[in-house]
Amino acid sequence: xxxxxxxxxxxxxxxxxxxxxxxxxxxxxxxxxxxxxxxxxxxxxxxxxxxxxxxxxxxxxxxxxxxxxxxxxxxxxxxxxxxxxxxxxxxxxxxxxxxxxxxxxxxxxxxxxxxxxxxxxxxxxxxxxxxxxxxxxxxxxxxxxxxxxxxxxxxxxxxxxxxxxxxxxxxxxxxxxxxxxxxxxxxxxxxxxxxxxxxxxxxxxxxxxxxxxxxxxxxxxxxxxxxxxxxxxxxxxxxxxxxxxxxxxxxxxxxxxxxxxxxxxxxxxxxxxxxxxxxxxxxxxxxxxxxxxxxxxxxxxxxxxxxxxxxxxxxxxxxx
Numbered sequence: 068x069x070x071x072x073x074x075x076x077x078x079x080x081x082x083x084x085x086x087x088x089x090x091x092x093x094x095x096x097x098x099x100x101x102x103x104x105x106x107x108x109x110x111x112x113x114x115x116x117x118x119x120x121x122x123x124x125x126x127x128x129x130x131x132x133x134x135x136x137x138x139x140x141x142x143x144x145x146x147x148x149x150x151x152x153x154x155x156x157x158x159x160x161x162x163x164x165x166x167x168x169x170x171x172x173x174x175x176x177x178x179x180x181x182x183x184x185x186x187x188x189x190x191x192x193x194x195x196x197x198x199x200x201x202x203x204x205x206x207x208x209x210x211x212x213x214x215x216x217x218x219x220x221x222x223x224x225x226x227x228x229x230x231x232x233x234x235x236x237x238x239x240x241x242x243x244x245x246x247x248x249x250x251x252x253x254x255x256x257x258x259x260x261x262x263x264x265x266x267x268x269x270x271x272x273x274x275x276x277x278x279x280x281x282x283x284x285x286x287x288x289x290x291x292x293x294x295x296x297x298x299x300x301x302x303x304x305x306x307x308x309x310x311x312x313x314x315x316x317x318x319x320x321x322x323x324x325x326x327x328x329x330x331x332x333x334x335x336x337x338x339x340x341x342x343x344x345x346x347x348x349x350x351x352x353x354x355x356x357x358x359x360x361x362x363x364x365x366x367x368x369x370x371x372x373x374x375x376x377x378x379x380x381x382x383x384x385x386x387x
Contacts, residue, residue, distance in 0.1 A: 116146055120149065121148065121325065121330070122148035123151075125333070126196055132165065132168050133164070136168065137167065139336045141171070141175075148332075150179055150319045150329075152184055152319075153197070153200055155193055158188055158190050158191065159381070160193075162216055163379060166195065168192075172196060172199025181200040182200055182204060185203065188209065189210075190213035190384035192382035198279070201323070202315065203308075204307065204308050210296065211295055212300065213383075217264065217383070218263065218379075224248075224251050279304050
């Protein structure tokens with residue numbers, strides 16, 4: 068006969084039960100976390116896209132014409148969305164990336180009516196994207212325009228010389244890898260880059276003239292690189308109406324025959340562990356638990372890193 072006290076046996080059974088309970092809870096939480104991650108990474112709310120609605124696609128930050136954004140627009144074009152609202156808030160980006168985005172928006176507009184809504188700014192490359200829409204709506208104090216192209220490269224040759232560092236290179240021809248921040252830019256190199264900038268600038272102006280139906284005099288007024296408020300842009304024919312998403316939806320309903328009262332639903336780029344990167348993954352985790360302030364700081368750091376990867380001609384409006 069066992070000598071184990073009855074109280075000990077009772078306590079042990081209770082402990083085992085509690086341990087089993089908390090193991091089950093932990094397992095359930097882990098399953099829910101996995102499901103939540105799968106939901107987020109597979110395109111949250113995908114089921115809600117199966118019924119008629121107006122798709123909201125947000126274009127913000129630096130525009131580079133990335134594959135994820137292009138794929139998103141392709142998916143919207145194949146969806147049950149009756150129309151699209153582009154929510155744009157961007158200073159622009161690379162000229163080639165903006166061109167890719169514009170071309171994809173035009174392909175989308177061939178399948179569904181598209182209205183662009185400008186938030187704080189749709190300048191330069193972002194304005195190129197806005198012109199892909201059938202209608203441009205901007206707030207009175209939104210900034211639009213900045214029609215132009217630039218090429219920037221730092222030159223640290225004097226700094227290197229002052230600290231006794233000499234940069235040497237051997238290349239096949241004088242214009243190979245020119246300009247180079249390590250050496251003074253030659254006049255020949257400046258002229259070559261100038262031709263690139265002018266060629267892309269001519270393309271940009273031609274696009275504005277065609278899409279906004281401007282004559283030469285009207286084009287000259289808006290194409291000197293400056294930005295305009297939404298009110299100024301309306302008078303200059305850079306935007307079609309003053310307002311926001313409500314006005315854009317009303318236009319889609321009245322002018323494009325979109326059914327009234329359809330919900331406006333967000334479409335977002337699918338995110339994977341590989342595409343998020345270290346800072347992006349950290350931001351994702353912080354967003355998931357509601358720490359938006361910290362995730363915002365990481366977002367800005369992530370964006371800064373991305374700008375360091377950009378090369379080539381730029382269509383961007385910058386405040387220095």
